[in-house]
Amino acid sequence: xxxxxxxxxxxxxxxxxxxxxxxxxxxxxxxxxxxxxxxxxxxxxxxxxxxxxxxxxxxxxxxxxxxxxxxxxxxxxxxxxxxxxxxxxxxxxxxxxxxxxxxxxxxxxxxxxxxxxxxxxxxxxxxxxxxxxxxxxxxxxxxxxxxxxxxxxxxxxxxxxxxxxxxxxxxxxxxxxxxxx
Amino acid sequence: xxxxxxxxxxxxxxxxxxxxxxxxxxxxxxxxxxxxxxxxxxxxxxxxxxxxxxxxxxxxxxxxxxxxxxxxxxxxxxxxxxxxxxxxxxxxxxxxxxxxxxxxxxxxxxxxxxxxxxxxxxxxxxxxxxxxxxxxxxxxxxxxxxxxxxxxxxxxxxxxxxxxxxxxxxxxxxxxxxxxxxxxxxxxxxxxxxxxxxxxxxxxxxxxxxxxxxxxxxxxxxxxxxxxxxxxxxxxxxxxxxxxxxxxxxxxxxxxxxxxxxxxxxxxxxxxxxxxxxxxxxxxxxxxxxxxxxxxxxxxxxxxxxxxxxxxxxxxxxxxxxxx
Numbered sequence: 001x002x003x004x005x006x007x008x009x010x011x012x013x014x015x016x017x018x019x020x021x022x023x024x025x026x027x028x029x030x031x032x033x034x035x036x037x038x039x040x041x042x043x044x045x046x047x048x049x050x051x052x053x054x055x056x057x058x059x060x061x062x063x064x065x066x067x068x069x070x071x072x073x074x075x076x077x078x079x080x081x082x083x084x085x086x087x088x089x090x091x092x093x094x095x096x097x098x099x100x101x102x103x104x105x106x107x108x109x110x111x112x113x114x115x116x117x118x119x120x121x122x123x124x125x126x127x128x129x130x131x132x133x134x135x136x137x138x139x140x141x142x143x144x145x146x147x148x149x150x151x152x153x154x155x156x157x158x159x160x161x162x163x164x165x166x167x168x169x170x171x172x173x174x175x176x177x178x179x180x181x
Numbered sequence: 182x183x184x185x186x187x188x189x190x191x192x193x194x195x196x197x198x199x200x201x202x203x204x205x206x207x208x209x210x211x212x213x214x215x216x217x218x219x220x221x222x223x224x225x226x227x228x229x230x231x232x233x234x235x236x237x238x239x240x241x242x243x244x245x246x247x248x249x250x251x252x253x254x255x256x257x258x259x260x261x262x263x264x265x266x267x268x269x270x271x272x273x274x275x276x277x278x279x280x281x282x283x284x285x286x287x288x289x290x291x292x293x294x295x296x297x298x299x300x301x302x303x304x305x306x307x308x309x310x311x312x313x314x315x316x317x318x319x320x321x322x323x324x325x326x327x328x329x330x331x332x333x334x335x336x337x338x339x340x341x342x343x344x345x346x347x348x349x350x351x352x353x354x355x356x357x358x359x360x361x362x363x364x365x366x367x368x369x370x371x372x373x374x375x376x377x378x379x380x381x382x383x384x385x386x387x388x389x390x391x392x393x394x395x396x397x398x399x400x401x402x403x404x405x406x407x408x409x410x411x412x413x414x415x416x417x418x419x420x421x422x423x424x425x426x427x428x429x430x431x432x433x434x435x436x437x438x439x440x441x442x443x444x445x446x447x448x449x450x451x452x453x454x455x456x457x458x459x460x461x462x463x464x465x466x467x468x469x470x471x472x473x474x475x476x477x478x479x480x481x482x483x484x485x486x487x488x489x490x491x492x493x494x495x496x497x498x499x500x501x502x503x504x505x
Contacts, residue, residue, distance in 0.1 A: 021301055056210055060212070139196070140203045145184075163186050167186055
Protein backbone atom coordinates (compact mmCIF):
# COMPACT_ATOMS: atom_id res chain seq x y z
CA UNK A 1 0.00 0.00 0.00
CA UNK A 2 1.48 3.29 -1.03
CA UNK A 3 1.76 6.05 1.54
CA UNK A 4 0.00 9.36 1.22
CA UNK A 5 2.77 11.61 0.03
CA UNK A 6 4.15 14.95 0.91
CA UNK A 7 3.55 16.55 -2.40
CA UNK A 8 3.27 20.12 -3.43
CA UNK A 9 4.65 22.48 -5.97
CA UNK A 10 7.77 24.48 -5.25
CA UNK A 11 6.13 27.89 -5.17
CA UNK A 12 9.34 29.62 -6.14
CA UNK A 13 9.91 27.53 -9.26
CA UNK A 14 6.42 26.54 -10.40
CA UNK A 15 4.69 28.14 -13.36
CA UNK A 16 1.44 30.01 -12.84
CA UNK A 17 -0.45 27.12 -14.41
CA UNK A 18 1.18 24.63 -12.05
CA UNK A 19 0.29 26.76 -9.05
CA UNK A 20 -3.31 27.02 -10.25
CA UNK A 21 -3.59 23.27 -10.80
CA UNK A 22 -2.18 22.60 -7.34
CA UNK A 23 -4.37 25.22 -5.69
CA UNK A 24 -7.42 23.84 -7.45
CA UNK A 25 -6.63 20.48 -5.90
CA UNK A 26 -6.69 22.15 -2.48
CA UNK A 27 -3.05 23.09 -2.00
CA UNK A 28 -3.20 26.30 0.03
CA UNK A 29 0.55 26.73 -0.21
CA UNK A 30 0.24 26.95 -3.98
CA UNK A 31 -2.54 29.49 -3.62
CA UNK A 32 -0.34 31.54 -1.31
CA UNK A 33 2.25 31.37 -4.09
CA UNK A 34 -0.28 32.88 -6.50
CA UNK A 35 -1.01 35.58 -3.95
CA UNK A 36 2.68 36.37 -3.60
CA UNK A 37 3.01 36.79 -7.34
CA UNK A 38 -0.17 38.78 -7.96
CA UNK A 39 -1.12 40.70 -4.83
CA UNK A 40 0.66 43.87 -5.93
CA UNK A 41 -1.03 44.09 -9.33
CA UNK A 42 -4.37 43.26 -7.74
CA UNK A 43 -3.79 46.00 -5.18
CA UNK A 44 -2.91 48.41 -7.98
CA UNK A 45 -6.18 47.63 -9.73
CA UNK A 46 -8.02 48.30 -6.48
CA UNK A 47 -6.10 51.43 -5.57
CA UNK A 48 -6.76 52.87 -9.02
CA UNK A 49 -10.47 52.79 -8.17
CA UNK A 50 -11.07 52.97 -4.43
CA UNK A 51 -9.59 54.86 -1.46
CA UNK A 52 -6.49 53.37 0.10
CA UNK A 53 -8.38 52.36 3.25
CA UNK A 54 -10.56 50.03 1.13
CA UNK A 55 -7.98 48.74 -1.33
CA UNK A 56 -6.51 46.15 1.05
CA UNK A 57 -9.96 44.66 1.63
CA UNK A 58 -10.57 44.50 -2.11
CA UNK A 59 -7.35 42.50 -2.49
CA UNK A 60 -8.37 40.01 0.18
CA UNK A 61 -11.92 39.74 -1.17
CA UNK A 62 -10.65 39.18 -4.70
CA UNK A 63 -8.36 36.36 -3.60
CA UNK A 64 -11.11 34.81 -1.46
CA UNK A 65 -13.35 34.85 -4.55
CA UNK A 66 -10.56 33.33 -6.62
CA UNK A 67 -10.00 30.55 -4.10
CA UNK A 68 -13.69 29.68 -4.11
CA UNK A 69 -14.06 29.81 -7.90
CA UNK A 70 -10.72 28.46 -9.04
CA UNK A 71 -12.39 25.37 -10.49
CA UNK A 72 -14.17 27.56 -13.03
CA UNK A 73 -10.99 28.95 -14.50
CA UNK A 74 -10.75 27.10 -17.81
CA UNK A 75 -7.15 27.93 -18.65
CA UNK A 76 -4.78 27.83 -15.64
CA UNK A 77 -2.18 30.00 -17.35
CA UNK A 78 -4.78 32.76 -17.67
CA UNK A 79 -4.93 33.29 -13.91
CA UNK A 80 -3.47 36.80 -14.12
CA UNK A 81 -6.16 38.26 -16.34
CA UNK A 82 -8.82 36.39 -14.40
CA UNK A 83 -7.84 37.62 -10.94
CA UNK A 84 -7.53 41.18 -12.25
CA UNK A 85 -11.07 40.97 -13.66
CA UNK A 86 -12.30 39.76 -10.26
CA UNK A 87 -10.47 42.63 -8.58
CA UNK A 88 -12.01 45.20 -10.95
CA UNK A 89 -15.49 43.91 -10.14
CA UNK A 90 -14.77 43.92 -6.42
CA UNK A 91 -13.31 47.42 -6.59
CA UNK A 92 -16.33 48.67 -8.54
CA UNK A 93 -18.60 47.29 -5.82
CA UNK A 94 -16.48 48.88 -3.10
CA UNK A 95 -16.47 52.23 -4.90
CA UNK A 96 -20.27 52.34 -4.69
CA UNK A 97 -20.21 52.31 -0.89
CA UNK A 98 -20.50 55.68 0.85
CA UNK A 99 -17.10 56.87 2.05
CA UNK A 100 -15.45 59.96 3.43
CA UNK A 101 -13.83 62.33 0.97
CA UNK A 102 -11.09 60.67 -1.10
CA UNK A 103 -8.22 62.48 0.54
CA UNK A 104 -9.30 61.55 4.07
CA UNK A 105 -9.85 57.93 3.01
CA UNK A 106 -6.46 57.85 1.35
CA UNK A 107 -4.81 59.04 4.55
CA UNK A 108 -6.64 56.55 6.77
CA UNK A 109 -4.08 53.80 6.37
CA UNK A 110 -1.27 52.62 8.57
CA UNK A 111 1.32 54.08 8.45
CA UNK A 112 -0.34 57.32 7.28
CA UNK A 113 1.24 58.61 4.08
CA UNK A 114 2.08 62.25 3.44
CA UNK A 115 -0.66 64.57 2.22
CA UNK A 116 1.23 65.05 -1.05
CA UNK A 117 1.03 61.33 -1.64
CA UNK A 118 -2.76 61.37 -1.25
CA UNK A 119 -2.96 64.27 -3.70
CA UNK A 120 -0.77 62.47 -6.25
CA UNK A 121 -2.84 59.32 -5.89
CA UNK A 122 -6.04 61.25 -6.45
CA UNK A 123 -4.54 62.83 -9.56
CA UNK A 124 -3.77 59.35 -10.92
CA UNK A 125 -7.34 58.26 -10.25
CA UNK A 126 -8.61 61.15 -12.34
CA UNK A 127 -6.73 59.86 -15.38
CA UNK A 128 -8.48 57.74 -18.02
CA UNK A 129 -8.95 54.06 -17.07
CA UNK A 130 -6.40 53.01 -19.66
CA UNK A 131 -3.51 54.66 -17.85
CA UNK A 132 -4.21 54.66 -14.16
CA UNK A 133 -3.79 50.94 -13.43
CA UNK A 134 -0.40 50.76 -15.11
CA UNK A 135 0.75 53.95 -13.41
CA UNK A 136 -0.23 52.63 -9.97
CA UNK A 137 1.53 49.34 -10.71
CA UNK A 138 4.65 51.28 -11.67
CA UNK A 139 4.71 54.19 -9.22
CA UNK A 140 3.06 52.66 -6.15
CA UNK A 141 3.91 48.97 -6.36
CA UNK A 142 7.30 49.55 -7.96
CA UNK A 143 6.89 47.03 -10.78
CA UNK A 144 8.84 47.56 -13.98
CA UNK A 145 7.13 47.70 -17.36
CA UNK A 146 8.19 44.15 -18.28
CA UNK A 147 6.87 42.89 -14.93
CA UNK A 148 3.56 44.65 -15.52
CA UNK A 149 3.34 43.05 -18.95
CA UNK A 150 4.07 39.61 -17.54
CA UNK A 151 1.41 39.94 -14.85
CA UNK A 152 -1.35 41.51 -16.90
CA UNK A 153 -0.95 39.85 -20.28
CA UNK A 154 -0.45 43.22 -22.01
CA UNK A 155 2.39 43.49 -24.50
CA UNK A 156 5.51 45.31 -23.24
CA UNK A 157 5.02 47.91 -25.97
CA UNK A 158 1.48 48.62 -24.80
CA UNK A 159 2.67 48.98 -21.23
CA UNK A 160 5.38 51.39 -22.33
CA UNK A 161 2.85 53.51 -24.26
CA UNK A 162 0.39 53.52 -21.34
CA UNK A 163 3.09 54.54 -18.90
CA UNK A 164 4.41 57.39 -20.99
CA UNK A 165 1.02 58.78 -22.01
CA UNK A 166 -0.28 58.41 -18.46
CA UNK A 167 2.80 60.06 -17.01
CA UNK A 168 2.47 62.97 -19.43
CA UNK A 169 -1.12 63.55 -18.33
CA UNK A 170 -0.15 63.16 -14.68
CA UNK A 171 2.60 65.77 -15.00
CA UNK A 172 0.07 68.17 -16.48
CA UNK A 173 -2.37 67.57 -13.65
CA UNK A 174 0.28 67.97 -11.02
CA UNK A 175 1.27 71.33 -12.42
CA UNK A 176 3.98 70.76 -14.98
CA UNK A 177 7.39 69.13 -14.87
CA UNK A 178 8.01 67.68 -11.46
CA UNK A 179 4.88 69.38 -10.28
CA UNK A 180 3.73 66.90 -7.64
CA UNK A 181 5.00 69.17 -4.94
CA UNK B 182 18.23 53.95 -24.82
CA UNK B 183 17.43 54.22 -21.12
CA UNK B 184 13.82 54.58 -20.06
CA UNK B 185 13.51 54.84 -16.29
CA UNK B 186 9.72 55.00 -16.36
CA UNK B 187 9.50 51.69 -18.25
CA UNK B 188 12.36 49.56 -16.97
CA UNK B 189 14.16 51.62 -14.30
CA UNK B 190 17.23 52.14 -16.43
CA UNK B 191 18.76 55.63 -16.53
CA UNK B 192 17.36 58.55 -14.51
CA UNK B 193 14.10 60.43 -14.26
CA UNK B 194 13.93 62.66 -11.20
CA UNK B 195 10.17 63.27 -11.39
CA UNK B 196 9.36 59.59 -11.62
CA UNK B 197 11.80 58.72 -8.85
CA UNK B 198 10.26 61.34 -6.56
CA UNK B 199 6.75 60.08 -7.29
CA UNK B 200 7.88 56.52 -6.57
CA UNK B 201 9.31 57.58 -3.22
CA UNK B 202 6.16 59.50 -2.38
CA UNK B 203 3.63 56.87 -3.49
CA UNK B 204 5.63 53.90 -2.25
CA UNK B 205 3.95 54.37 1.13
CA UNK B 206 0.83 52.89 -0.46
CA UNK B 207 2.57 49.74 -1.72
CA UNK B 208 0.81 46.54 -0.70
CA UNK B 209 2.63 44.38 1.82
CA UNK B 210 -0.14 42.55 3.67
CA UNK B 211 -0.07 38.75 3.74
CA UNK B 212 -2.94 36.62 2.49
CA UNK B 213 -5.72 36.17 4.99
CA UNK B 214 -6.78 32.56 5.39
CA UNK B 215 -9.31 31.97 2.61
CA UNK B 216 -12.65 30.48 3.66
CA UNK B 217 -13.34 26.81 3.03
CA UNK B 218 -14.63 26.03 -0.42
CA UNK B 219 -18.27 25.13 -0.93
CA UNK B 220 -18.75 21.38 -0.67
CA UNK B 221 -18.46 19.82 -4.10
CA UNK B 222 -21.93 18.30 -3.93
CA UNK B 223 -23.50 21.75 -3.71
CA UNK B 224 -21.56 22.95 -6.69
CA UNK B 225 -22.44 19.78 -8.52
CA UNK B 226 -26.12 20.11 -7.69
CA UNK B 227 -26.18 23.73 -8.78
CA UNK B 228 -24.50 22.87 -12.05
CA UNK B 229 -26.32 19.63 -12.76
CA UNK B 230 -29.00 21.26 -14.90
CA UNK B 231 -26.46 23.24 -16.87
CA UNK B 232 -24.34 20.14 -17.39
CA UNK B 233 -27.30 18.12 -18.59
CA UNK B 234 -28.15 20.75 -21.18
CA UNK B 235 -24.49 21.02 -22.20
CA UNK B 236 -24.19 17.24 -22.56
CA UNK B 237 -27.30 17.09 -24.73
CA UNK B 238 -26.03 19.92 -26.90
CA UNK B 239 -22.62 18.24 -27.24
CA UNK B 240 -24.19 14.94 -28.17
CA UNK B 241 -26.33 16.67 -30.79
CA UNK B 242 -23.32 18.52 -32.16
CA UNK B 243 -21.28 15.34 -32.38
CA UNK B 244 -24.12 13.50 -34.04
CA UNK B 245 -24.51 16.25 -36.63
CA UNK B 246 -20.77 16.54 -37.11
CA UNK B 247 -20.67 12.99 -38.37
CA UNK B 248 -16.88 12.47 -38.66
CA UNK B 249 -14.43 10.46 -36.63
CA UNK B 250 -12.42 13.39 -35.18
CA UNK B 251 -12.36 14.58 -31.58
CA UNK B 252 -14.91 17.10 -30.33
CA UNK B 253 -14.03 20.69 -29.48
CA UNK B 254 -15.54 20.24 -26.01
CA UNK B 255 -17.33 17.71 -23.88
CA UNK B 256 -16.30 14.83 -21.67
CA UNK B 257 -12.63 13.90 -21.77
CA UNK B 258 -9.24 15.61 -21.50
CA UNK B 259 -8.78 18.99 -23.18
CA UNK B 260 -5.64 19.26 -25.29
CA UNK B 261 -3.76 21.72 -27.47
CA UNK B 262 -0.97 20.88 -29.91
CA UNK B 263 1.96 23.03 -31.05
CA UNK B 264 5.01 22.58 -33.23
CA UNK B 265 3.65 20.10 -35.74
CA UNK B 266 0.63 18.08 -36.82
CA UNK B 267 -1.25 15.68 -34.58
CA UNK B 268 -4.23 13.40 -34.96
CA UNK B 269 -7.05 12.80 -32.54
CA UNK B 270 -9.30 9.80 -33.17
CA UNK B 271 -7.79 9.56 -36.63
CA UNK B 272 -8.37 13.14 -37.77
CA UNK B 273 -6.01 16.11 -37.85
CA UNK B 274 -6.34 18.15 -34.68
CA UNK B 275 -4.65 21.13 -33.06
CA UNK B 276 -6.91 21.42 -30.05
CA UNK B 277 -10.03 19.83 -28.68
CA UNK B 278 -11.09 17.19 -26.21
CA UNK B 279 -9.75 13.66 -26.14
CA UNK B 280 -12.76 11.44 -25.38
CA UNK B 281 -12.60 8.08 -23.64
CA UNK B 282 -11.37 5.43 -26.05
CA UNK B 283 -9.77 7.84 -28.55
CA UNK B 284 -6.10 8.03 -29.47
CA UNK B 285 -4.05 11.22 -29.62
CA UNK B 286 -1.04 10.81 -31.93
CA UNK B 287 1.68 13.42 -32.26
CA UNK B 288 4.04 13.79 -35.21
CA UNK B 289 7.76 13.89 -34.51
CA UNK B 290 7.85 17.66 -33.90
CA UNK B 291 4.48 18.12 -32.23
CA UNK B 292 4.02 18.72 -28.51
CA UNK B 293 0.59 18.41 -26.93
CA UNK B 294 -0.51 19.90 -23.63
CA UNK B 295 -3.28 17.82 -22.07
CA UNK B 296 -5.37 18.70 -19.02
CA UNK B 297 -5.89 15.78 -16.63
CA UNK B 298 -9.40 16.75 -15.47
CA UNK B 299 -8.84 19.12 -12.54
CA UNK B 300 -5.86 17.36 -11.01
CA UNK B 301 -2.97 18.18 -13.30
CA UNK B 302 -1.57 18.27 -16.77
CA UNK B 303 0.46 16.25 -19.24
CA UNK B 304 2.92 17.13 -21.93
CA UNK B 305 2.89 14.57 -24.73
CA UNK B 306 6.06 14.81 -26.78
CA UNK B 307 6.66 14.08 -30.45
CA UNK B 308 5.99 10.74 -32.13
CA UNK B 309 3.78 9.57 -29.27
CA UNK B 310 0.53 7.67 -29.14
CA UNK B 311 -1.76 8.15 -26.12
CA UNK B 312 -5.28 6.89 -25.44
CA UNK B 313 -7.71 7.99 -22.74
CA UNK B 314 -8.90 4.75 -21.15
CA UNK B 315 -11.16 6.14 -18.46
CA UNK B 316 -11.90 9.31 -16.54
CA UNK B 317 -14.21 9.88 -13.62
CA UNK B 318 -14.47 10.54 -9.92
CA UNK B 319 -12.84 7.19 -9.16
CA UNK B 320 -9.75 8.00 -11.18
CA UNK B 321 -8.21 8.76 -14.53
CA UNK B 322 -6.38 6.28 -16.75
CA UNK B 323 -4.35 6.72 -19.91
CA UNK B 324 -2.47 4.34 -22.15
CA UNK B 325 0.91 5.34 -23.58
CA UNK B 326 1.57 2.91 -26.43
CA UNK B 327 4.65 4.71 -27.78
CA UNK B 328 6.63 7.90 -27.20
CA UNK B 329 7.09 10.06 -24.15
CA UNK B 330 5.04 12.14 -21.76
CA UNK B 331 5.61 14.14 -18.63
CA UNK B 332 2.89 14.39 -15.99
CA UNK B 333 2.30 16.86 -13.19
CA UNK B 334 -0.41 15.76 -10.78
CA UNK B 335 -1.65 17.03 -7.45
CA UNK B 336 -4.17 14.52 -6.22
CA UNK B 337 -4.58 11.73 -3.70
CA UNK B 338 -2.33 8.73 -4.41
CA UNK B 339 -3.42 6.23 -7.09
CA UNK B 340 -5.97 8.54 -8.72
CA UNK B 341 -4.01 8.82 -11.98
CA UNK B 342 -2.55 5.84 -13.85
CA UNK B 343 -0.71 5.52 -17.16
CA UNK B 344 -0.53 2.04 -18.70
CA UNK B 345 2.30 1.11 -21.01
CA UNK B 346 2.68 -2.20 -22.91
CA UNK B 347 4.68 -3.66 -20.01
CA UNK B 348 3.71 -1.82 -16.80
CA UNK B 349 1.41 0.71 -15.17
CA UNK B 350 2.69 3.98 -13.67
CA UNK B 351 0.53 4.72 -10.64
CA UNK B 352 0.84 8.33 -9.52
CA UNK B 353 1.47 8.87 -5.84
CA UNK B 354 2.00 12.64 -6.50
CA UNK B 355 3.56 14.73 -8.16
CA UNK B 356 5.66 14.80 -11.37
CA UNK B 357 7.36 12.29 -13.63
CA UNK B 358 8.39 11.40 -17.16
CA UNK B 359 7.40 8.18 -18.85
CA UNK B 360 8.84 6.93 -22.15
CA UNK B 361 8.00 3.85 -24.21
CA UNK B 362 10.13 2.65 -27.13
CA UNK B 363 9.07 0.61 -30.15
CA UNK B 364 9.37 -2.68 -28.25
CA UNK B 365 7.24 -1.49 -25.36
CA UNK B 366 10.28 -1.07 -23.10
CA UNK B 367 9.35 1.57 -20.52
CA UNK B 368 11.46 4.10 -18.67
CA UNK B 369 10.04 6.02 -15.70
CA UNK B 370 11.89 9.00 -14.27
CA UNK B 371 10.39 10.69 -11.21
CA UNK B 372 11.08 14.39 -10.74
CA UNK B 373 9.04 15.06 -7.61
CA UNK B 374 6.93 13.05 -5.18
CA UNK B 375 6.77 9.34 -5.99
CA UNK B 376 5.36 6.86 -8.49
CA UNK B 377 4.64 3.15 -8.24
CA UNK B 378 5.47 1.21 -11.41
CA UNK B 379 3.52 -2.03 -11.40
CA UNK B 380 3.19 -5.11 -13.59
CA UNK B 381 3.83 -8.84 -13.85
CA UNK B 382 3.21 -9.15 -10.12
CA UNK B 383 6.04 -6.73 -9.29
CA UNK B 384 5.94 -3.23 -7.82
CA UNK B 385 8.77 -0.73 -8.07
CA UNK B 386 8.53 2.20 -5.68
CA UNK B 387 10.26 5.19 -7.30
CA UNK B 388 10.55 8.41 -5.30
CA UNK B 389 11.89 11.67 -6.72
CA UNK B 390 15.25 11.66 -8.48
CA UNK B 391 15.09 7.98 -9.33
CA UNK B 392 14.35 6.03 -12.49
CA UNK B 393 13.22 2.54 -13.29
CA UNK B 394 13.02 0.43 -16.43
CA UNK B 395 10.36 -2.10 -17.32
CA UNK B 396 11.01 -4.66 -20.04
CA UNK B 397 8.67 -6.93 -22.01
CA UNK B 398 8.05 -10.20 -20.27
CA UNK B 399 9.37 -9.25 -16.86
CA UNK B 400 7.65 -6.06 -15.69
CA UNK B 401 9.27 -3.24 -13.72
CA UNK B 402 12.89 -3.54 -12.69
CA UNK B 403 14.60 -2.16 -9.60
CA UNK B 404 14.66 1.66 -9.25
CA UNK B 405 18.01 3.42 -9.16
CA UNK B 406 18.92 6.93 -8.13
CA UNK B 407 19.68 9.30 -11.01
CA UNK B 408 23.09 9.72 -9.37
CA UNK B 409 23.75 5.97 -9.10
CA UNK B 410 27.27 4.90 -10.09
CA UNK B 411 27.77 2.81 -13.26
CA UNK B 412 28.79 -0.24 -11.26
CA UNK B 413 25.49 -0.22 -9.41
CA UNK B 414 23.48 0.38 -12.59
CA UNK B 415 25.25 -2.50 -14.30
CA UNK B 416 24.59 -4.81 -11.35
CA UNK B 417 20.92 -3.78 -11.23
CA UNK B 418 20.53 -4.45 -14.97
CA UNK B 419 22.02 -7.91 -14.57
CA UNK B 420 19.92 -8.68 -11.49
CA UNK B 421 16.73 -7.51 -13.22
CA UNK B 422 17.61 -9.67 -16.23
CA UNK B 423 17.58 -12.72 -13.98
CA UNK B 424 21.21 -13.08 -12.91
CA UNK B 425 21.07 -13.83 -9.15
CA UNK B 426 24.86 -13.65 -8.91
CA UNK B 427 24.64 -9.91 -9.61
CA UNK B 428 23.16 -9.28 -6.17
CA UNK B 429 26.51 -9.43 -4.37
CA UNK B 430 27.99 -6.83 -6.71
CA UNK B 431 24.87 -4.73 -6.37
CA UNK B 432 25.02 -4.73 -2.56
CA UNK B 433 28.72 -3.97 -2.62
CA UNK B 434 28.27 -1.05 -5.01
CA UNK B 435 25.37 0.53 -3.11
CA UNK B 436 26.23 3.74 -1.25
CA UNK B 437 24.26 6.16 0.86
CA UNK B 438 22.51 7.51 -2.24
CA UNK B 439 21.25 4.07 -3.22
CA UNK B 440 18.98 3.21 -0.33
CA UNK B 441 15.99 3.31 -2.71
CA UNK B 442 17.50 0.47 -4.71
CA UNK B 443 18.23 -1.58 -1.61
CA UNK B 444 14.79 -1.00 -0.12
CA UNK B 445 13.10 -2.18 -3.33
CA UNK B 446 15.24 -5.32 -3.25
CA UNK B 447 13.74 -6.31 0.10
CA UNK B 448 10.63 -7.56 -1.68
CA UNK B 449 12.56 -9.02 -4.63
CA UNK B 450 14.90 -11.25 -2.64
CA UNK B 451 14.56 -13.94 -0.02
CA UNK B 452 16.61 -15.94 2.46
CA UNK B 453 20.31 -15.12 2.62
CA UNK B 454 20.05 -12.65 -0.24
CA UNK B 455 17.46 -10.58 1.62
CA UNK B 456 19.54 -10.78 4.80
CA UNK B 457 22.49 -9.33 2.89
CA UNK B 458 20.33 -6.48 1.60
CA UNK B 459 18.96 -5.81 5.10
CA UNK B 460 22.48 -5.67 6.52
CA UNK B 461 23.69 -3.23 3.87
CA UNK B 462 20.61 -1.01 4.10
CA UNK B 463 20.80 -1.04 7.90
CA UNK B 464 24.44 0.05 7.68
CA UNK B 465 23.55 2.95 5.39
CA UNK B 466 20.31 3.98 7.09
CA UNK B 467 19.68 2.25 10.41
CA UNK B 468 16.39 0.54 11.00
CA UNK B 469 13.96 2.72 12.95
CA UNK B 470 13.45 1.45 16.54
CA UNK B 471 9.89 0.40 15.77
CA UNK B 472 10.92 -1.97 12.98
CA UNK B 473 12.43 -5.36 13.79
CA UNK B 474 15.20 -6.67 11.57
CA UNK B 475 13.91 -10.23 11.92
CA UNK B 476 10.54 -9.17 10.53
CA UNK B 477 12.18 -7.51 7.54
CA UNK B 478 14.43 -10.50 6.94
CA UNK B 479 11.30 -12.69 7.03
CA UNK B 480 9.72 -10.50 4.36
CA UNK B 481 6.94 -9.09 6.55
CA UNK B 482 5.26 -6.49 4.25
CA UNK B 483 4.27 -4.26 7.20
CA UNK B 484 7.84 -4.12 8.49
CA UNK B 485 9.21 -3.40 5.01
CA UNK B 486 6.70 -0.58 4.52
CA UNK B 487 7.47 0.86 7.95
CA UNK B 488 11.14 1.07 7.00
CA UNK B 489 10.19 2.84 3.77
CA UNK B 490 8.10 5.36 5.67
CA UNK B 491 11.20 6.27 7.66
CA UNK B 492 13.39 6.42 4.55
CA UNK B 493 10.88 8.60 2.70
CA UNK B 494 12.00 11.57 4.76
CA UNK B 495 15.38 11.29 3.09
CA UNK B 496 14.17 10.39 -0.38
CA UNK B 497 11.63 13.16 -0.79
CA UNK B 498 13.09 16.61 -0.23
CA UNK B 499 11.68 17.79 3.10
CA UNK B 500 12.58 21.41 2.34
CA UNK B 501 10.67 21.51 -0.92
CA UNK B 502 7.53 19.54 -0.26
CA UNK B 503 5.05 19.73 2.52
CA UNK B 504 3.31 16.84 4.15
CA UNK B 505 -0.27 16.43 2.96
